[in-house]
Amino acid sequence: MTELTLVQAVNRALRHALQNDPNVILLGEDIGVNGGVFRATEGLQKDFGAERVIDTPLSETGIVGAAIGMALYGLRPIPEIQFQDFIFPAFDQIVSELAKFRYRSGGQYPCPLVLRAPYGGGIKGGLYHSQSNEAYFAHTPGLKVVIPSSPADAKGLLLSSIADEDPVLFFEPKRIYRSVTGEVPDGDHRVPLGTAATVREGTDVSVFCYGAMVPLCTAAAERLANDGTSVEVVDLRTLVPLDEPALLASVEKTGRAVIVHEAPRFCGYGAELAAILAEKALYSLQAPVCRVTGYDTPFPYALENLYLPGVERIAEAIRSTARAG
Amino acid sequence: MPGLVLADRAPAETTSAPIPEPAPAELVRAYRTMVFARAMDERCLTLQRQGRIGFYVPLQGQEAAQVGSASALRPEDWIFPAYRELAVALVRGIPIQLLIDQFFGSGGDELKGRQMPNHYGYRRFNFVTASSPVGTQISQAVGTALAARYRREPILTIAYFGDGTTSSNDFHAGLNLAGVFQTPTIFFCQNNQWAISLPRERQTHSTTLAVKAEAYGLPGVVVDGTDFRAVYAAVAAARQRALGGGGPTLIEAQVYRLGPHSTSDDPKRYRTDEELNAWKARDPLARFKLELMDAKLLNEDQDHALWEAARQEIARAVAQTEATPPVPPLSFFDDVYAVVPPALQEERRSLEQLLAAGTVRP
Ligand SMILES: Cc1ncc(C[n+]2csc(CCOP(=O)(O)OP(=O)(O)O)c2C)c(N)n1
Numbered sequence A: 001m002t003e004l005t006l007v008q009a010v011n012r013a014l015r016h017a018l019q020n021d022p023n024v025i026l027l028g029e030d031i032g033v034n035g036g037v038f039r040a041t042e043g044l045q046k047d048f049g050a051e052r053v054i055d056t057p058l059s060e061t062g063i064v065g066a067a068i069g070m071a072l073y074g075l076r077p078i079p080e081i082q083f084q085d086f087i088f089p090a091f092d093q094i095v096s097e098l099a100k101f102r103y104r105s106g107g108q109y110p111c112p113l114v115l116r117a118p119y120g121g122g123i124k125g126g127l128y129h130s131q132s133n134e135a136y137f138a139h140t141p142g143l144k145v146v147i148p149s150s151p152a153d154a155k156g157l158l159l160s161s162i163a164d165e166d167p168v169l170f171f172e173p174k175r176i177y178r179s180v181t182g183e184v185p186d187g188d189h190r191v192p193l194g195t196a197a198t199v200r201e202g203t204d205v206s207v208f209c210y211g212a213m214v215p216l217c218t219a220a221a222e223r224l225a226n227d228g229t230s231v232e233v234v235d236l237r238t239l240v241p242l243d244e245p246a247l248l249a250s251v252e253k254t255g256r257a258v259i260v261h262e263a264p265r266f267c268g269y270g271a272e273l274a275a276i277l278a279e280k281a282l283y284s285l286q287a288p289v290c291r292v293t294g295y296d297t298p299f300p301y302a303l304e305n306l307y308l309p310g311v312e313r314i315a316e317a318i319r320s321t322a323r324a325g
Numbered sequence B: 001m002p003g004l005v006l007a008d009r010a011p012a013e014t015t016s017a018p019i020p021e022p023a024p025a026e027l028v029r030a031y032r033t034m035v036f037a038r039a040m041d042e043r044c045l046t047l048q049r050q051g052r053i054g055f056y057v058p059l060q061g062q063e064a065a066q067v068g069s070a071s072a073l074r075p076e077d078w079i080f081p082a083y084r085e086l087a088v089a090l091v092r093g094i095p096i097q098l099l100i101d102q103f104f105g106s107g108g109d110e111l112k113g114r115q116m117p118n119h120y121g122y123r124r125f126n127f128v129t130a131s132s133p134v135g136t137q138i139s140q141a142v143g144t145a146l147a148a149r150y151r152r153e154p155i156l157t158i159a160y161f162g163d164g165t166t167s168s169n170d171f172h173a174g175l176n177l178a179g180v181f182q183t184p185t186i187f188f189c190q191n192n193q194w195a196i197s198l199p200r201e202r203q204t205h206s207t208t209l210a211v212k213a214e215a216y217g218l219p220g221v222v223v224d225g226t227d228f229r230a231v232y233a234a235v236a237a238a239r240q241r242a243l244g245g246g247g248p249t250l251i252e253a254q255v256y257r258l259g260p261h262s263t264s265d266d267p268k269r270y271r272t273d274e275e276l277n278a279w280k281a282r283d284p285l286a287r288f289k290l291e292l293m294d295a296k297l298l299n300e301d302q303d304h305a306l307w308e309a310a311r312q313e314i315a316r317a318v319a320q321t322e323a324t325p326p327v328p329p330l331s332f333f334d335d336v337y338a339v340v341p342p343a344l345q346e347e348r349r350s351l352e353q354l355l356a357a358g359t360v361r362p
């Protein structure tokens, strides 16, 4: 075990993969000499060489297209998109190609790669350095979508993603890259994809969240514990595949659900969770499902504190959900 | 490094009239704008270090390229900037109060605090609001040029972007469209030798960036971007050509980014002091100052006065911005659509209630 920040845990996982699998190749903007703008790839080019940790020209479609080509040939590329906000020049490669290669070739051409991208707000990044774009990709069959919230999960989920036979989009909550630290198992630590984690047990209300929202939800739960409300916090960790049994089991226990994400509400990932609860857990519910999300506007710069769900807004939603019905 | 216009293909093919030299008063005004931009840059870097603004993208080293290019335009020409074009904005006459308000995201910010510092734009100055994703403005500039031609309005559009951006989707898309439609567009690439940590020679194996124009059937021009006059002449010629029906031009202004990519960047990680110092010796401000002094258009006292005036005006603007109330908290719901839709009105009401109850604070 080693005490690490989340971004250090990402770095350790990448280092482990590079060390143990010669097929692993990293490519992206400013990831080599500079070690990544968030230092996620710090030291890796120095230790593994410029053939395996590649500084690319400024072209996301080029990065993802080339990574796809590598994967088709049998390598395990790990492309980095510098900010998730800049993924859109590569949208076509991700949605039309990466997600569909296996399918359209009748299984002949699997395309296992892990696309890493920091996402999310709370860093004063404005419109284009703050977005939480997971829903576009969760909506695309053929892709897996993973979002860690702790250093140990960041390492464990990343190593599982690299070992996975399908393409994985691995979105890293940059806001808590350095603010969250924790013990991380050394060596080949794996957290299986598709398993949620109950980060706090409770009996009155279930809160479903992921990424940078997890510490805020936990803080809100602690606040409510003082008022005598017992809140269960479930970190989904993998949006696709979703750990549906964990979702349903928690709501069957508590009868109340609050869903938290920083992306806009309309057609956000929370809408899918709410729909599943309506379809499969309606008779367990004692209150309407409640969503706490970013608002349905682009991401504002000066007023990001109001835009983003904070502990107060989350606690308030839990409180009224606990009382409802 | 060439010190003069080195046309890969003569931009003068369809140019009729020779380009007149800027008048002495224009030269002095251009220098004053360069001083202003540098002074503002220095001030903003300090403001960022002090935590008074959140972020900043400096332009130092690129003043002559920016002032030279923008001075060759007419106010009706549309500018599509990237995020580093402070001196272009100043030439356009955008008041510094507006810019400082934007940097602070204060209540005076006409963009209503929506964007990070440096990402501004003002319709009345024909200066289109910048975005962060690189390159997107290039194809947009072609569309605006097509629209203006359709309306028989004799303007051109100019897209500013960096060396790294020549690898973007829209560089290709934009130059290709412009070539096919022969639009009155100038593609003004400031090759500052770096795209964050990637050096120019790792960005493309092309000999120059300008040579890329060849493949799209447009002229490509390399110009010494530390030389105000050379840049001015290149852009003025391209403008004349474009408005005479001669089509678009790609201009590569060779400059150097003397500062960090942004306040989040540490260039020591990827480039050497030797390289930096070699380019510092070619500082566009120092060069222009000497030229003006040689021509007896400027002396040390006048130079000193320009710097003083700039610093004072900037200090006044900063003070005024800091005395301005913040952006109204519920304003971020506006402008998503022409009319706030009912569902969004409801979201706004819910936040209003949270604010009124003191549950959340701006
Ligand atoms: C599509 C996209 N990808 C990545 C980024 C992150 N980024 C911001 S600036 C930059 C380098 C741009 O270099 P260049 O075009 O040379 O312009 P300069 O910053 O040097 O003026 C990068 C990679 C971005 N803004 N947009």
Ligand SMILES: [Mg+2]
Binding pocket: B162, B163, B164, B190, B191, B192, B193, B194, B195, B196
């Ligand atoms: Mg550059």
